[in-house]
Amino acid sequence: MVRGSRLWSWLFVALVLFYLYAPILVIVVFSFTTSPRLSLPIEGLTLDWYGRAFADPLIPMALKNSAILATISAVGGGIAGAAFAFGLVMLRNGRLRASLLSISMLPAIVPLLVIGIALAVFFSTIALPQGLIGAAIGHVLVSLPFVILTMNARLESFDFSILEAARDLGATRFQAFRDITLPLIRPSVVGAALLAAALSLDEFVVTWFNIGSQQTVPTLVWGLMRRGIDPSINAIATLLLALLVCLVVASNLLNRRKS
């Protein structure tokens, strides 16, 4: 069953990858073509759309806000999520550990729309005006499950006996953490933080309900999309894509090095 089906397996994998990457390919290719209409055959190549994209007066604000939110998600979500995952693997009660892990996954299962409106309603009842603070809280919330999940997978292979050895040799709890645990898990924490930054850069729904009149790169792209077909969307999207790919590849490499 396995040997005879190698060719079919390749074919299946190739088809699925094509399905997943066709939309991305389309965006990248059409960010360089002269014809503003997205159709074949391609007439010529240009970099004009990139120039047009940067001429958009909202772009500096969107870039700045996206960078702020990504940094907050990386630092806040990365540290809190890593600490939570660390606390989970240290729990002795297996049932409690499993249920806490499931609960921490809830924001990934509840529709983003529901999270977005729940936060918007909550912020309005505590009279917090819409803006970056609310959006930042939303970003940390939606990135936490993914940070916890990846950190949890990494930490399950963490050897806790070396910590006990350090304690036996007279290290304080803090020393053991600073000199042994932290250097060992740092690459994974940085990897998880980069993942949180990537999720934040790409977040749209929760942002849209909470950011008010401010813009991020995704809300800007949304505004352009609603207005109709504008090829500078392809240019902005390609740049965003390049940034996301860098973050995710870096995150993977950091996580890999540890194991």
Added chain:
Amino acid sequence: MPLLPAGLFYALFFGVPMLSLLVISLWRAQGFNLIPDFTFANYQKIIVSDLYRGVLLRTVSVGLIAAAIVVPVAFTLAYIMRFVFERRGQLILQLVMLSLFSGYLVRIYAWRTILGKQGLLNSALQWLGLIEEPLEFLIYSQVSVVITLVGLLLPLAVLPLYSAMLNVPRDHLEAARDLGASPFHLLRTVLIPMVMPGVRTAFAFAFLLAAGDYVTPTLVGGTQSVMIGNIIADQFRGTGTNWPLGAAMAFIVVGVTLLLYLAITQLIRWVTKW
């Protein structure tokens, strides 16, 4: 101790907002004012209305169709990565996961340009002479919504299935095969029961996120494929807002999808274990 920061954050910014949304779903709206109350009138209004019921039904069926495509494809892909390609499977997994982080809005928008009336697919088919007129059902329809959702959710479903299969020793499958199990029998009695938690998580991701997605029906769906997310969003943004009604809709969607999810996973367990 290390559990505290994230735990508090969850309680304050997930637990409390969800609870306050639940409370508001029991209130009344009068114009722009919210009137505290304890009434199920909003829920009743949604369930009684033909319009809302229809939209809810469509939302659930789109979610189920997307999940019915995503889970088997993800299962096959995970099986191939784990048992056919083994080591190289990791690389394929990385590629699949990378597509997940390549712009959520952008991928939905890209499907619109692929499936549009004068989009890539139609112009390619016309150029090849396979069709004379553009295929109109490809865009602003449930077809385009499902095609787009499958692409968005497939990577999320592959991950839990692949990690579940990593725990299945190859010998188990070979032993069953040597004892004369047919491929179908093997699948039903050995592999599926062993990866059941992964199947459940994959199904949860695919179904719940497809039913709850709001951007896809807005960008590639037409007037005939409005999903409940569009109507909920309208209650919170734009004119004619009604927070209590929108909150009630949100909980009906979450409730209905969760119940269906539990019912279906129970059914799968039943079928695979007699």
